[in-house]
Amino acid sequence: MKRSIIKHGPSSYVISLPSSWIKKHDIKKGSEIDVVEQGNHLVVGNNISPGELEANVDLTGLDRSAILFIIRGFYRLGYKTLNVRFENTTTKYQRAKNPVTVLSVIHSEVNRLIGYEVISERENSCVIKDLQKDSIEEFENILKHVFILLLSAMEDFKKGAKNKDNSILETMEEKHNTITKFISYCLRLLNINNYPVPRKAPYYFHVISCIENIIDIIKYLSRDIRNSNRKLDNRVISIISITSENIKTLYNFFYKYSKDKINSIHDSWYVIEKIIAQLPEKSSKIDIITASKMFDIAHLICIITEAKGALSNSP
Numbered sequence: 001m002k003r004s005i006i007k008h009g010p011s012s013y014v015i016s017l018p019s020s021w022i023k024k025h026d027i028k029k030g031s032e033i034d035v036v037e038q039g040n041h042l043v044v045g046n047n048i049s050p051g052e053l054e055a056n057v058d059l060t061g062l063d064r065s066a067i068l069f070i071i072r073g074f075y076r077l078g079y080k081t082l083n084v085r086f087e088n089t090t091t092k093y094q095r096a097k098n099p100v101t102v103l104s105v106i107h108s109e110v111n112r113l114i115g116y117e118v119i120s121e122r123e124n125s126c127v128i129k130d131l132q133k134d135s136i137e138e139f140e141n142i143l144k145h146v147f148i149l150l151l152s153a154m155e156d157f158k159k160g161a162k163n164k165d166n167s168i169l170e171t172m173e174e175k176h177n178t179i180t181k182f183i184s185y186c187l188r189l190l191n192i193n194n195y196p197v198p199r200k201a202p203y204y205f206h207v208i209s210c211i212e213n214i215i216d217i218i219k220y221l222s223r224d225i226r227n228s229n230r231k232l233d234n235r236v237i238s239i240i241s242i243t244s245e246n247i248k249t250l251y252n253f254f255y256k257y258s259k260d261k262i263n264s265i266h267d268s269w270y271v272i273e274k275i276i277a278q279l280p281e282k283s284s285k286i287d288i289i290t291a292s293k294m295f296d297i298a299h300l301i302c303i304i305t306e307a308k309g310a311l312s313n314s315p
Helices: 019-024 064-077 102-110 136-163 166-192 198-227 234-255 259-277 285-313
Strands: 006-008 012-014 034-038 041-045 054-058 081-085 116-122 125-130
Touching: 054 064, 064 081, 064 102, 064 166, 102 116, 102 125, 136 166, 136 198, 136 234, 166 198, 198 285, 234 259, 234 285, 259 285
Parallel strands: 054 081
Antiparallel strands: 006 012, 034 041, 081 125, 116 125
């Protein structure tokens, strides 16, 4: 619904409220209502509580991965305090031979979340709290930092894959964790502080999700190459090089919109597709996996360009 603004006195402006809403919430003459500023919006309501989000979280019966993702999810949603409990002190870790303690899993994830700290812990519980003041003004700089870290990770991955240098490929684990840390912070900022142009926020969520998928692919693919006893085919190495250049083009495009760069990104996608089609039928398993994952990254890059096109061309 739309309401006209009425000038009231020398410096005040008022709008009328729908009578149906007034009756539904039993608002009387002289009653006080809350007005909360959210970006370019004003939210008017009865007993709005813009207080800090707090949750009780039961991790009983969950494995290591599930615990990591649940804590990360609450962080990204903007929760300030998590009261965590768990019946068993250990949990299953699929890659380890022995169980790990739940508290060690919690600490490992909290260490990747900017502002979060475990402020108290007992045998079967702990309290996690955000000790940092978050501001949406940080969002743009943090997102740019994520892109720069992704560029560096992809360049190192290219070197490691080309020479099957496991010492370089092993660093992808830590690079992934660092990028994920800043991705989580970006999402948290968007959820806690509405983006100044609210309709653009979903596109940023979309872009960040694609970047997270790209770094996940690089991490897991690095493990596959390290565990393989074969070097990659030169044609597959060329696909990795094209993908690396494509990410550089994406970064330049994201911060300086250009139709030519869009065309270049799309051209690269089709070049990769053509090279894959020409790979021998008896290509090794690691060649097939690597080529297909690079194609997936090329697709994700195209999705990001689509989102950035909307962000750049909408007021």
